Amino acid sequence: MIEWTPLGNGARPVPRPVATPLVWAMAFGGALLLVAFLNTTVGTDRPVPALASLSLLAALLGSRARFAAAPGTAVLCWLFLNGFAIPPAGVLSWMGHRDTLWLACLLSAALVGTALARIAHARAAYRRITASAAPDADEPRSP
Template identity: 45%
Template sequence: MLEWKQVRSGTRPVPDPASTSIVWAVAAAITFALVAVFNFLDGQGDPTLDLVAISVTVAVVSTGARLTAAPGTALLCWLVLNAYATAPIGALTWEAPYDLGRIVCLLAAAATGTVLARLARARSAYHRLTP
């Protein structure tokens, strides 16, 4: 019995991730814009909503990044969050359990976004290459 299969010319590889510096710049700019909007809308208050919105944004921005960009992305976003979303504005402060929790949350969001995107791309590339 003969079985006909379509021959694909040229395989499409998994796309290369974006440059780390570009990911950091985009994440920091979006974080700064989100904090500015939230400060304008609800004033200087509890930055929990800021943290949730920034974590989601970091996960989305990290879908095009390398996993090695995750710590820097989390640190840059934490710096903006700490300096402009918590009182006193414009001053970096350190409250160990609270700030460490925020850094871990941002790092987890960045790593999750990167890993899920890379797995999805690898899976789709695998399906393109196998009959």
């Protein structure tokens, strides 16, 4: 049975996701800075740390975004991974299985970040609503 509870009792709604263009702008800037940092510290011949870092970035951005932003976030991260984190720098290439795997990894990270954030926000909202709607133990229940 569904019990309607007014939101005026102190319950806060689930936070709204960030607008998709803003998420993509953050993905562009974040991937640029992250790849530049990794190229100076690790080098361009090791794509695994870059893929792991960009996947983490995609998951973090996904945690504040809508599901619709995930494909664009993955593609932007992949462009910087492919274009600047592997030699030759500045040249986009497509190597079938490798790039498909990288895109799938980045897309999965963005989707998992979004899904986990939505679940966490929904659980927190449910707990706030049920905790504020629960009757006090001192009050007698009416039949």
